[in-house]
Amino acid sequence: MRAHLANTVSLAAIVVVSALFGTFVWWRAPGIDQYMRDWMIQARGPLSPPDDIAIVAIDEPSIARFGRFPWPRALSARAIDVIVAAQPKAIGVDVLYVDPTSEADDDALARSIQQAGNVVVAAQLIASPATGGPANWLLPLPAIERAAAAVGHVNVSTETDGIARQILIRVADDQGRAIRAMAVEIIRIGDGIADQSLAETPRRLLLGSHVIPVETIAPSLVIGAQGAESSTQTLRAARMTIDYIGPAGSYRTYSFADVLGGRIPSARFRGKYVLVGATAASLGDRLASPFIHQEDAGPSQHGSWMPGVEVLANTLNTILRSRFYSETPDWLAFLCGALVAALTLFAMTMAQGRHETIKQIGVLAAVIVLILLAGYLAFTRFLVFPPLTLSLVSFASAGVFGLLRKSLVASTQLDRSIEDIQRAEESLNAMSLGSAAESIARLAEAEAVAIYTLREGGRIRLVAAHGIAILRKGSGGFALPPDNNHGRELVVIPIEGSCGSNAGTLVIARAARVPSIEIQQLCAAIAGSLVEVRAEEEKSSRWWWPRGLAWKARSLSDLNGRIVDRAKFVDLAMRSVEDILIIAGVDGRITFANRRAAAVLDSSEQALRGRDLLGLLAEAEQSAPEAGRDVLVRLVVDRAKIEREIIIGGARPRHFTLRMAAVCSGEDGRGAVRGIVASLSDITRQHELQQTKNDVMALVSHEMRTPLTAIQGMSELLAQFELDPERSREMSIAIHDEAKRLTHMINQYLDITRLESGATVLRRAAVRIEALVERTLLMLDPLASERGIRLTRHLDSNVTPVIADGDLLSRAISNLVSNAVKYSPPKTEVVISARNVANGVAIEVADRGYGIPEDSLNRIFEKFYRVPRVQDVDVPGTGLGLALVREIAELHGGSVAVRSSGAGSVFTLWVPCSGG
Ligand code: ADP
Numbered sequence: 001m002r003a004h005l006a007n008t009v010s011l012a013a014i015v016v017v018s019a020l021f022g023t024f025v026w027w028r029a030p031g032i033d034q035y036m037r038d039w040m041i042q043a044r045g046p047l048s049p050p051d052d053i054a055i056v057a058i059d060e061p062s063i064a065r066f067g068r069f070p071w072p073r074a075l076s077a078r079a080i081d082v083i084v085a086a087q088p089k090a091i092g093v094d095v096l097y098v099d100p101t102s103e104a105d106d107d108a109l110a111r112s113i114q115q116a117g118n119v120v121v122a123a124q125l126i127a128s129p130a131t132g133g134p135a136n137w138l139l140p141l142p143a144i145e146r147a148a149a150a151v152g153h154v155n156v157s158t159e160t161d162g163i164a165r166q167i168l169i170r171v172a173d174d175q176g177r178a179i180r181a182m183a184v185e186i187i188r189i190g191d192g193i194a195d196q197s198l199a200e201t202p203r204r205l206l207l208g209s210h211v212i213p214v215e216t217i218a219p220s221l222v223i224g225a226q227g228a229e230s231s232t233q234t235l236r237a238a239r240m241t242i243d244y245i246g247p248a249g250s251y252r253t254y255s256f257a258d259v260l261g262g263r264i265p266s267a268r269f270r271g272k273y274v275l276v277g278a279t280a281a282s283l284g285d286r287l288a289s290p291f292i293h294q295e296d297a298g299p300s301q302h303g304s305w306m307p308g309v310e311v312l313a314n315t316l317n318t319i320l321r322s323r324f325y326s327e328t329p330d331w332l333a334f335l336c337g338a339l340v341a342a343l344t345l346f347a348m349t350m351a352q353g354r355h356e357t358i359k360q361i362g363v364l365a366a367v368i369v370l371i372l373l374a375g376y377l378a379f380t381r382f383l384v385f386p387p388l389t390l391s392l393v394s395f396a397s398a399g400v401f402g403l404l405r406k407s408l409v410a411s412t413q414l415d416r417s418i419e420d421i422q423r424a425e426e427s428l429n430a431m432s433l434g435s436a437a438e439s440i441a442r443l444a445e446a447e448a449v450a451i452y453t454l455r456e457g458g459r460i461r462l463v464a465a466h467g468i469a470i471l472r473k474g475s476g477g478f479a480l481p482p483d484n485n486h487g488r489e490l491v492v493i494p495i496e497g498s499c500g501s502n503a504g505t506l507v508i509a510r511a512a513r514v515p516s517i518e519i520q521q522l523c524a525a526i527a528g529s530l531v532e533v534r535a536e537e538e539k540s541s542r543w544w545w546p547r548g549l550a551w552k553a554r555s556l557s558d559l560n561g562r563i564v565d566r567a568k569f570v571d572l573a574m575r576s577v578e579d580i581l582i583i584a585g586v587d588g589r590i591t592f593a594n595r596r597a598a599a600v601l602d603s604s605e606q607a608l609r610g611r612d613l614l615g616l617l618a619e620a621e622q623s624a625p626e627a628g629r630d631v632l633v634r635l636v637v638d639r640a641k642i643e644r645e646i647i648i649g650g651a652r653p654r655h656f657t658l659r660m661a662a663v664c665s666g667e668d669g670r671g672a673v674r675g676i677v678a679s680l681s682d683i684t685r686q687h688e689l690q691q692t693k694n695d696v697m698a699l700v701s702h703e704m705r706t707p708l709t710a711i712q713g714m715s716e717l718l719a720q721f722e723l724d725p726e727r728s729r730e731m732s733i734a735i736h737d738e739a740k741r742l743t744h745m746i747n748q749y750l751d752i753t754r755l756e757s758g759a760t761v762l763r764r765a766a767v768r769i770e771a772l773v774e775r776t777l778l779m780l781d782p783l784a785s786e787r788g789i790r791l792t793r794h795l796d797s798n799v800t801p802v803i804a805d806g807d808l809l810s811r812a813i814s815n816l817v818s819n820a821v822k823y824s825p826p827k828t829e830v831v832i833s834a835r836n837v838a839n840g841v842a843i844e845v846a847d848r849g850y851g852i853p854e855d856s857l858n859r860i861f862e863k864f865y866r867v868p869r870v871q872d873v874d875v876p877g878t879g880l881g882l883a884l885v886r887e888i889a890e891l892h893g894g895s896v897a898v899r900s901s902g903a904g905s906v907f908t909l910w911v912p913c914s915g916g
Pocket of ligand 1: 815819820821823824847849850851852860865866867868869872876877878879880881882883905
């Protein structure tokens with residue numbers, strides 16, 4: 001509400017100031033307004049000539065016909081006679097008959113004028129009283145003056161620019177003889193108005209039915225002999241403005257020679273005002289009208305200089321047609337200015353948004369056009385001189401002030417935004433320098449802590465302190481205040497900057513004991529994490545006036561630096577997280593993946609960017625990729641949180657807890673979804689522990705119970721009953737076998753567990769495979785021959801030695817071969833071969849035994865698994881042999897695989913040359 005009010009007040013102030021400024025210029029520079037008026041007259045263009053005014057021109061053809069001017073006055077007398085014969089309303093002769101010529105001529109003219117009865121003759125005042133020189137009338141010869149119906153002056157007031165715009169209604173000479181303007185006299189005579197019935201007021205002259213508005217500019221002049229009241233006359237310097245209908249030559253003009261030659265029909269003059277005067281350029285008597293373009297003599301010139309008689313015709317026409325322009329009153333002009341200013345501001349306010357500059361230029365141009373159009377209409381239609389100067393100045397100043405105001409408002413808003421960002425940034429920074437100093441004091445058990453930064457130019461500045469003030473000595477060292485110094489030492493620790501440079505100094509004082517090097521390093525790290533970022537912090541204070549551009553630029557670059565630093569820190573922190581962290585867009589495309597993600601997914605952080613998160617996860621856990629779409633729907637649409645366990649990796653699979661959730665713009669999963677965040681925590685270790693627990697449970701609850709129950713049962717029988725010796729021996733053997741099996745099982749289980757947990761250290765050495773296989777088979781030969789099974793060797797002589805633990809490898813081979821022997825019918829063959837393959841050695845054990853059913857193939861390597869098969873019932877075993885083989889193979893970086901058909905199985909043990 002307050003902002004709204006301030007807005008309105010500032011706009012109103014601009015409107016008033018603009019209108020005042022416009023009015024000031026309008027008053028102080030009237031010349032500009034004159035030019036505007038001339039421009040409008042020219043823009044209006046010539047009007048059609050009036051019917052009731054005719055000019056008889058002493059033009060070039062007349063001079064050619066009658067010789068050089070002045071002509072014998074009898075010629076003028078004849079011309080007047082011809083015109084009079086046509087019965088004009090009045091005749092105005094704009095020719096000065098000052099000097100006597102021949103008596104006959106002068107008399108002839110006086111006679112003609114006398115006979116006409118409606119002729120007004122010209123008088124001219126030489127040297128205007130305004131110039132201070134003597135002012136004398138050039139009057140017609142007394143005889144002519146007497147004969148004339150009236151005498152009128154033909155003086156025209158020209159202004160500083162030389163353009164004749166006004167005439168004085170009445171002009172007086174030094175003797176106080178006042179003569180009215182010729183145009184006024186012509187109308188008076190034409191309308192038959194008596195001299196006395198002319199009424200004059202300060203604002204207008206009443207001439208019969210014509211009212212002439214006048215402008216009284218000079219103080220009134222009182223003329224008359226002192227004391228002679230009756231002859232006292234008050235003269236007002238009343239001016240009348242002339243309206244020109246067009247440039248020179250706009251009136252109906254007839255050549256003097258043609259009039260005298262009788263070539264003009266008398267109807268042309270009947271009932272009209274006929275003006276006789278010189279138009280020939282050689283005769284001078286020419287004035288500048290507003291239609292003249294003095295600067296431009298080219299073809300576009302609007303008109304030439306105007307003969308005096310045409311100026312007289314224009315004056316006459318102005319009065320006859322009442323073409324008097326009214327001035328705009330000052331208050332109305334001011335209002336116009338205010339209106340223009342308001343319109344300008346309104347237009348500027350409206351023209352905002354896209355393409356603002358173009359819009360603003362457009363509306364401002366429209367306002368100018370509107371001002372000019374309205375002015376032109378007022379001028380041409382309503383004969384009003386519009387306050388164009390005032391309006392245009394108001395427009396310009398409103399425009400300038402409006403722009404200034406806009407930039408101030410924008411600048412203030414920018415200040416506010418900067419402050420908001422500063423505050424937000426500060427609130428994000430949980431640790432301030434002050435709290436850092438406090439933490440350091442706590443960690444170092446110190447009473448005083450001071451953090452200094454090293455500024456440009458090597459200057460040191462205190463940025464944070466805690467506890468007693470630490471003083472800086474002139475010599476560059478530090479000290480405690482003398483009254484507070486109890487002999488304890490100060491510890492001065494340099495603070496390292498981001499590039500290993502010196503960023504400042506940390507001073508710890510009055511520590512209970514000197515902190516250890518590690519604590520000192522920790523404190524320096526805490527101080528170092530903040531000094532660089534915070535060095536330039538500047539508190540902003542609120543002030544209604546916007547701050548300077550330099551401040552804004554500095555604050556923005558400072559903020560920018562801090563925000564970039566923060567972003568870098570967050571990025572570093574996220575990349576350093578030990579869990580897998582992946583952030584994706586709403587469409588599931590990865591935008592961020594940390595180092596661990598790249599390591600586990602066998603890729604680089606860069607390469608993961610842009611890939612489909614859910615597709616990648618499906619690929620990693622080898623599940624159907626289509627399910628990804630449903631997961632995306634659940635995350636983004638249902639805003640569900642997903643948590644499940646996944647297994648990644650083929651040979652040595654790792655277990656992870658996958659957590660996925662949508663990142664929303666609002667708190668608690670509200671607002672628009674901005675993306676998806678996925679984290680994967682490695683739980684392989686927990687998984688293994690769980691598995692071990694399960695295995696032990698299985699071992700104890702199932703595998704061990706059976707033999708133990710048997711041992712228990714048989715030992716009970718032996719103890720309770722007297723059995724025959726043969727039977728007792730059998731039972732004792734059975735108990736021994738079961739106990740042996742149990743021991744074997746426990747040993748084998750412990751071996752596997754030790755291998756899995758890493759407790760067994762591999763004793764690696766170069767191992768020649770043929771020799772190793774040969775040695776192993778030697779031990780198995782008795783077992784094979786016992787079952788009538790032949791062990792056949794196919795050992796390449798050039799098998800590459802491998803780096804491996806020979807004992808473990810021998811155990812693995814032994815397990816495979818003994819299985820082949822155990823699970824084959826007698827009199828069959830087991831073939832053991834070893835050969836070089838890509839990057840390693842493959843040892844193959846093929847038998848012609850019972851084979852392994854399809855559905856058991858992928859389970860036989862599990863602990864305790866045994867194929868349920870009738871033929872094997874009596875075959876002793878623990879189900880741990882193959883699990884041990886796999887563990888040994890994997891520990892060496894190799895693998896074990898099996899293929900089996902109905903007739904026999906083939907186990908292949910692959911060991912890389914490097915031994916993993
Ligand atoms: P066991 O102590 O029972 O031999 P193993 O882990 O060595 O345990 O083998 C697991 C199971 O795989 C055996 O019980 C047996 O059913 C099957 N098996 C292993 N080797 C062969 C083979 N060469 N031919 C057929 N079955 C086999």
